[in-house]
Amino acid sequence: MAEVLVYVDHVDGAVRKPTLELLTLARRIGDPVAVALGAGAADTAATLAEHGAVKVLTADAAEFTDYLVVPKVDALQAAYDSVSPAAVLVPSSAEGKEIAARLAVRIGSGLITDAIDLTADDQGPVATQSVFAAAYTTKSRITKGTPVITVKPNSAPVEPAAVAGAVEELAVTFGEAATGTKVVARTPRESTGRPELTEAAIVVSGGRGVNGAENFAIIEALADSLGAAVGASRAAVDAGWYPHSNQVGQTGKSVSPQLYIASGISGAIQHRAGMQTSKTIVAVNKDAEAPIFDLVDYGIVGDLFQVVPQLTEAIKARKG
Amino acid sequence: MSLRIVVCVKYVPDATGDRHFADDLTLDRDDVDGLLSELDEYAVEQALQIAGDHDGDAEVTVLTVGPEDAKDALRKALSMGADKAVHVEDDDLHGTDALGTSLVLAKAVEKTGYDLVICGMASTDGTMGVLPAMLSERLGVPQVTLLSEVSVDGSTVKGRRDGDAATVQLEASLPAVVSVTDQSGEARYPSFKGIMAAKKKPVESLDLGDLDIEAGDVGLEGAWTAVDSATERPARTAGTIVNDEGKGGDQLAEYLVSQKFI
Ligand SMILES: Cc1cc2nc3c(=O)[nH]c(=O)nc-3n(C[C@H](O)[C@H](O)[C@H](O)COP(=O)(O)OP(=O)(O)OC[C@H]3O[C@@H](n4cnc5c(N)ncnc54)[C@H](O)[C@@H]3O)c2cc1C
Ligand SMILES: Nc1ncnc2c1ncn2[C@@H]1O[C@H](COP(=O)(O)O)[C@@H](O)[C@H]1O
Numbered sequence: 001m002a003e004v005l006v007y008v009d010h011v012d013g014a015v016r017k018p019t020l021e022l023l024t025l026a027r028r029i030g031d032p033v034a035v036a037l038g039a040g041a042a043d044t045a046a047t048l049a050e051h052g053a054v055k056v057l058t059a060d061a062a063e064f065t066d067y068l069v070v071p072k073v074d075a076l077q078a079a080y081d082s083v084s085p086a087a088v089l090v091p092s093s094a095e096g097k098e099i100a101a102r103l104a105v106r107i108g109s110g111l112i113t114d115a116i117d118l119t120a121d122d123q124g125p126v127a128t129q130s131v132f133a134a135a136y137t138t139k140s141r142i143t144k145g146t147p148v149i150t151v152k153p154n155s156a157p158v159e160p161a162a163v164a165g166a167v168e169e170l171a172v173t174f175g176e177a178a179t180g181t182k183v184v185a186r187t188p189r190e191s192t193g194r195p196e197l198t199e200a201a202i203v204v205s206g207g208r209g210v211n212g213a214e215n216f217a218i219i220e221a222l223a224d225s226l227g228a229a230v231g232a233s234r235a236a237v238d239a240g241w242y243p244h245s246n247q248v249g250q251t252g253k254s255v256s257p258q259l260y261i262a263s264g265i266s267g268a269i270q271h272r273a274g275m276q277t278s279k280t281i282v283a284v285n286k287d288a289e290a291p292i293f294d295l296v297d298y299g300i301v302g303d304l305f306q307v308v309p310q311l312t313e314a315i316k317a318r319k320g
Numbered sequence: 321m322s323l324r325i326v327v328c329v330k331y332v333p334d335a336t337g338d339r340h341f342a343d344d345l346t347l348d349r350d351d352v353d354g355l356l357s358e359l360d361e362y363a364v365e366q367a368l369q370i371a372g373d374h375d376g377d378a379e380v381t382v383l384t385v386g387p388e389d390a391k392d393a394l395r396k397a398l399s400m401g402a403d404k405a406v407h408v409e410d411d412d413l414h415g416t417d418a419l420g421t422s423l424v425l426a427k428a429v430e431k432t433g434y435d436l437v438i439c440g441m442a443s444t445d446g447t448m449g450v451l452p453a454m455l456s457e458r459l460g461v462p463q464v465t466l467l468s469e470v471s472v473d474g475s476t477v478k479g480r481r482d483g484d485a486a487t488v489q490l491e492a493s494l495p496a497v498v499s500v501t502d503q504s505g506e507a508r509y510p511s512f513k514g515i516m517a518a519k520k521k522p523v524e525s526l527d528l529g530d531l532d533i534e535a536g537d538v539g540l541e542g543a544w545t546a547v548d549s550a551t552e553r554p555a556r557t558a559g560t561i562v563n564d565e566g567k568g569g570d571q572l573a574e575y576l577v578s579q580k581f582i
Contacts, residue, residue: 011485068481068490069453069463093484094449094466101450102457104419110544111418113448126548132339132445137551144419144544180462181496185489202581226581244468244482244503250335250447251359251502259581269335273447280579281556282572288561295556298575302564310569318573318582 002030002086005079006053007099009091010036013043017199018091018153023051025118025156029125030086033057035079035170037072038064042167049165051158057082057170068181069095073102075172080107082170085146087125089118092150100150109145116155116256116277125149133250133269134276153198154256189245197229197246202259203278205231205248206241207271209264209285209304213241218308219263225315231255231275233265249274263304267292284308323378323472326434327367328425328455329360329397331390332445339445344540345547346415347445349387356393359440361400361507366500367438368401368508370472379403381432385413385424391523398518399510406432410527415540418446422454424538427531429459436477439499441466452499462492468503 004026009016019034026032034053036044041058048056057079063071076099080088090100092114104111117128125147129138142148197203204226206219216230223230232242234249248255250270260278265271267283267290275281276295283292288301300307333339333352342348364382371378382397384390385408394405408428416424429437437459442449449466456463464470467479467490475494480487482503510518528535536542562571576582 068465068488073457095483097448097450098453098463098465101418101448101453104544105422105454105457111450112545113450130553131447131550133335135339135553136341137553138345139548141546141548142544143546177457177460177462181464181490181492183488184491186486187488188486189484245484250444251441259576259579273335280581281559282575284568284572288563293559293561296559296561297556298559298572299561300564300568300572301561302568306566307564307568307572310567311572312569314570314573315576315582318577 004030005085005088007090008036013040015047020158021156029120045167052161059170071178087147090150092152104148110142113150115151133273195229200229202228203257204228204261207233207265208235222312325367328439330357330443331386331393332357341550356396363438363440365507398521399515405523412535416538417543419544420538426458437497441501456497462496465499
């Protein structure tokens with residue numbers, strides 16, 4: 001069977017969920033060969049093998065953290081050269097897309113970004129994408145070279161598929177471009193203890209209606225009662241009420257959870273672009289005319305300062 | 321020596337209009353108004369600020385690859401304050417994908433001459449966010465992308481990138497390719513004077529021949545990807561909407577129970 005290269009997103013050896021979803025999709029096309037880079041790369045092997053990676057190629061070097069993006073492309077290309085895969089799959093993070101883009105140019109291949117599903121037919125992988133703020137669903141193929149495809153989080157279930165995976169060290173020679181952009185300082189993002197926004201099964205978001213940074217405690221309390229991630233509209237972020245890393249929408253994160261709860265958010269097209277593919281959508285807004293209500297499965301026309309705390313209490317009471 | 325800045329700007333269909341596919345499964349540009357991609361206004365703004373920091377010893381060229389109407393995007397950028405424009409326009413470009421666009425942009429940037437290329441973070445229609453990385457790869461110069469803060473200090477470009485796991489400070493030597501986010505600072509509105517001045521600013525037109533690109537390498541036929549189908553997403557089935565009469569939160573909780581979320 002053909003091999004499929006899967007780029008691994010991990011934090012010090014802990015594999016992030018979207019990579020496991022990629023393995024599910026990769027197995028539809030061929031045998032997954034994972035590429036894990038940086039500190040802790042080898043520690044990813046056991047989890048990856050449990051989810052079907054027949055081989056894990058690892059490399060660690062200071063270049064991966066000291067310089068932007070290009071060293072990782074050099075490594076992925078080395079893996080590509082050694083494996084000659086049928087396709088290359090990369091998680092659709094901002095960095096993942098840049099890595100995929102450079103690789104595609106180097107190997108002269110077509111690129112598809114932000115796939116939400118993948119199937120295989122006799123001409124290769126077919127990618128489903130959601131475009132124009134989710135107004136359309138398209139199916140696309142790559143017609144030149146080896147398909148390079150980035151896939152969004154929550155596009156496939158995580159499925160155990162244990163194999164006796166092998167771990168091999170990948171030999172990487174860095175090109176001249178690798179050290180072009182130096183990382184001169186790094187401030188890691190502080191953990192909130194809540195699930196990662198793009199990976200969460202439930203997202204609870206607040207917008208301009210929340211009316212102040214201190215009031216976001218109401219949104220956080222609801223999120224915590226559900227074990228959810230917290231999101232925010234750009235209006236709330238621009239007002240300085242919540243960090244930009246939590247922004248949902250076109251210029252923030254794109255989320256596709258099982259449940260999305262929007263409070264005090266009107267539902268502008270740019271916000272919808274980042275959450276419209278959520279399975280179930282719930283909104284609380286005091287304006288019955290707000291466009292968010294066109295999307296909802298269940299909507300409450302009311303004051304979020306009344307409705308949201310009551311909801312949180314009701315959830316807590318039921319969960320005991 | 322004067323700093324040469326090239327800003328890549330895209331002409332896109334208005335996101336608040338109804339965007340559709342044409343019969344050949346390319347973007348239907350006839351039925352919807354176009355404009356300068358709002359995210360590229362941030363790139364123009366940063367270019368003008370960097371040029372300003374160089375006491376005028378800098379030249380800002382705006383570059384677009386697109387149909388005839390894309391001139392509107394160039395005019396807008398010129399009226400914001402850019403010095404001149406380059407428009408790559410050719411019937412054979414219809415249907416070009418990201419790989420092809422990056423090829424055309426790279427050739428046009430090289431022909432124009434540059435020390436710094438500035439792009440937006442993503443186009444508002446394709447929303448791929450890959451062109452800046454592709455341009456950097458093709459031009460063989462550093463990529464300093466997704467910056468929420470950018471400055472040029474001598475022959476060094478510096479910036480802050482707010483990544484998923486960390487915020488990093490980046491540095492690279494010119495020439496380089498930069499992209500800026502919508503966190504980089506509000507874009508200025510064109511003044512009346514700017515709009516008048518823009519009418520007299522030079523707009524150079526280039527076609528594929530001028531850039532030594534074969535028609536077969538770009539366009540729909542030359543694309544590296546093909547769209548097999550585009551289906552309008554079925555409208556979401558109308559949901560239940562309830563007026564809060566004091567028990568809205570409890571009703572919502574019951575709904576979540578019925579859907580097994582609790
Ligand atoms: C290029 C571009 C990119 C953009 N990217 C994004 C993006 O990534 N994400 C994003 O979110 N936006 C984005 N925007 C902005 C977007 O257009 C909207 O301006 C924004 O989403 C509005 O945020 P909001 O819904 O919180 O605010 P508003 O539109 O002001 O809506 C606030 C809502 O709260 C309701 N409300 C007020 N008080 C209460 C109360 N007490 N109880 C209940 N409801 C209440 C109001 O009825 C109103 O509907 C972008 C815009 C552009 C041009
Ligand atoms: N046709 C084009 N002409 C000029 N610049 C473009 C074009 N397409 C994309 N760009 C630039 O590349 C950036 C990223 O675009 P994309 O990768 O298509 O999302 C945009 O913000 C523009 O700066």
